[in-house]
Amino acid sequence: MLQKLVARIKKIFCAKPSTVECKSNPLMDAISAWNVAKNHFDNCDPDCISTAIFELQAAECRLDAARRAVA
Numbered sequence: 001m002l003q004k005l006v007a008r009i010k011k012i013f014c015a016k017p018s019t020v021e022c023k024s025n026p027l028m029d030a031i032s033a034w035n036v037a038k039n040h041f042d043n044c045d046p047d048c049i050s051t052a053i054f055e056l057q058a059a060e061c062r063l064d065a066a067r068r069a070v071a
Contacts, residue, residue, distance in 0.1 A: 030059070
C-alpha cells in the first residue's frame with residue numbers, strides 16, 4: 001500500500017513538463033515590441049534619447065508593416 005502511494009506521488013511531482021507550442025502572431029508581436037519601445041522612450045535618460053527615438057521609430061515601422069500584412 002505504501003509503495004503504491006509513493007509511486008503515485010512520484011508521478012505527480014516527477015511528471016515530464018508538457019510542452020505547448022505557441023504560434024506567433026506577427027501583429028501581436030509588433031504591438032508588444034511597440035509597447036516595449038514606448039516604455040523605453042518614456043523612461044530613458046536624456047543621454048539615450050536618440051537611441052530611444054530610433055527604437056520607437058523601428059517599432060512603429062514594424063507595427064505598420066504587420067498591420068498592412070493583416071489587412
